[in-house]
Amino acid sequence: MTVLLAGDIGGTKTILRLVDASQMPLLKNIHEQVYRSADFVDLVPMVQDFLSQTSCDHPQKACFGIAGPVVNNTAKLTNLVWFLETERLQTELNIPQVTLINDFAAVGYGILGLESSDIHTLQAGEPKLDAPIAIIGAGTGLGQGFLIKQGEYYYVYPSEGGHADFAPRNELEFQLLKYLLDKHDIQRVSVERVVSGQGIVSIYQFLRDRKIVTESPEIGQAIRNWEQQAGQSEKSIDPGAIIGQAALAGSDRLCEKAMQIFVEAYGAEAGNLALKLLPYGGLYIAGGIAPKILPLMQKSSFMIAFTQKGRMRSLLEEIPVHMILNQQVGLIGAAICASRL
Numbered sequence: 001m002t003v004l005l006a007g008d009i010g011g012t013k014t015i016l017r018l019v020d021a022s023q024m025p026l027l028k029n030i031h032e033q034v035y036r037s038a039d040f041v042d043l044v045p046m047v048q049d050f051l052s053q054t055s056c057d058h059p060q061k062a063c064f065g066i067a068g069p070v071v072n073n074t075a076k077l078t079n080l081v082w083f084l085e086t087e088r089l090q091t092e093l094n095i096p097q098v099t100l101i102n103d104f105a106a107v108g109y110g111i112l113g114l115e116s117s118d119i120h121t122l123q124a125g126e127p128k129l130d131a132p133i134a135i136i137g138a139g140t141g142l143g144q145g146f147l148i149k150q151g152e153y154y155y156v157y158p159s160e161g162g163h164a165d166f167a168p169r170n171e172l173e174f175q176l177l178k179y180l181l182d183k184h185d186i187q188r189v190s191v192e193r194v195v196s197g198q199g200i201v202s203i204y205q206f207l208r209d210r211k212i213v214t215e216s217p218e219i220g221q222a223i224r225n226w227e228q229q230a231g232q233s234e235k236s237i238d239p240g241a242i243i244g245q246a247a248l249a250g251s252d253r254l255c256e257k258a259m260q261i262f263v264e265a266y267g268a269e270a271g272n273l274a275l276k277l278l279p280y281g282g283l284y285i286a287g288g289i290a291p292k293i294l295p296l297m298q299k300s301s302f303m304i305a306f307t308q309k310g311r312m313r314s315l316l317e318e319i320p321v322h323m324i325l326n327q328q329v330g331l332i333g334a335a336i337c338a339s340r341l
Contacts, residue, residue, distance in 0.1 A: 003030070005047070005062035005095065006334035008103065011079025013037055015328070016050045018059065019335045027113065027335050030056055042082055044092045061097045062089070063338035065106030065330045075100050097341040101156075103330050104143035107286045108135050108156035110333030111147065111324070118326035119284075120294065122303055125320035131280035136161075136270050137287030137324075138199070142192040146277050153340070161273060162192040169268060169305075172212075172261070179206045195266045197240040197289060201226075204243050204258040213254040219246055244293050263296050267305030274319050275312060282320040291325050 002022040008015045014035045020028040031054045040046040043064070051058070066075040066084070073086040089098045101109075111133060133147040133154065142162030147154040166189045168174040180189045180202060193199055204223065207213045219242065226237040246255035274283050290297050307316045326332070 001057050003057045003059045004335055004338040005051075005059040006331055006338055007043075007047075007062070007064040008106065008328070008331045008334060009037070009043065009064050009077065010067045010103070011037060011077055014043075014046060015331055016047065017331055017335065018051075018054060018056060019338075020056075021335075021339050024339060027332075027339065030054065037077075037080055037082075043084055044089065047093055059095055061338045061341045062093070062095045063099050063101060063106075063334040063341070064089075065103040065334045066100055067103050070100045070102050073100060097338075099337065099341060101334070101337055102158055104135070104137065104145055104286075105156045105158055106330040106333035106337065107137065107143070107324075108133075108145050108147055108333060109336045110326075110329035110331070111135065111282075111284050112154060113332040113336050114324065114326060114329065118324065118329070119322040120298075120325055121320070121322050122285075122297070123306075123317070123319070123321040125282075126280070126318040127282060127320045128280035132277050133281040134273050134277045134279035134283040135286055136273055136283065137285065138195050138197070138266060138289045139287040140197055142195050142199075142269070143287065144273055146279065147281070149281075162195075163190045164272075165189070166191045166194050166265075167268070167272070169264075169308075173265070175210065176203065176206050176261070179210065191265075191269050195262065195269050197238075199265075200240040200243050200258060200262050200289075203261050204239070204254065207254055207258055207261075213257050215254050216252050219243070219252050219255060240289070241292070244289070244296075248293060248295060259293065259296055260301060263293075263299070263302050264305040266290075267302035268308070270302075270321070271306040271309055271316055274306070274316055275309060278315065278319070280319060282322055285321070285323045286329065288327070290323050291327065294323070294325075297323060 004019045004021050006017045014037045017032040018030040075084045086098045130149040135145045137143040144159040144161035168177045208215045226239045243255045246252040247259035
């Protein structure tokens, strides 16, 4: 049996999975467990605890998707004191081959292992064999990346496209841009400040503060409670989720308007990425937000903003656009990456 270890390592939780890769390309799950990351001083004792719970063969290869940058085979997690190095992990875990990749790169590899039930297609397009694949995902930030076919395999490449400039498309978005510039006393606004979980909140605050839409007492109080927790490392309120849920329920006009702006800005930025890559292999929408607001993403406003690129509209209408529903896509990707070591 060829055993692989895959990990999805975040500041809050870590998921570890053992996989049987003896019948590639089929990867069979053997054992999986979720850990609270802060309960361990390092990844090594966590993995040792995990491996002690199974009697299967010791893994020969391992890949860990990291919530943070990976530089020269090392990674320092954003919300943990962990400092990870591949050589140390190989030695202390007795695993011959270990690699660390960014968590969004893991999503890129994971696309290659998705089933049809793991995705929801927003636009079928006209897929082309061996064409580039694009990934965009709004969550805590805005991740972007792409896959290029080289020989037998697709290879995943990172991008910092989420830090490109936010490009307003109408008067209201120009007002939003000015609001964010003034509020944060900055010279430019990145698209991530609008298309992300924090972006949802910023759009809500803009509509509220500029009195464009009247705020309801219940939602307003919840948002103010969150604002009062500013500076605390752990906040008990998720304002983006509150706004999204109210919009889905159709119970709050301000939340509905905020999510409309968010979805349209998301679609426009996805279209910008598609223009740069022409990903006829598909553009995949990842991240934690999209599946939670699926009915809003299914509305025409996302795809209208995606294709509304003047003379390039016909090109964008040919690009397949898919939403990833499987929230373990990063773990799937880590296993695929490990199998290639």
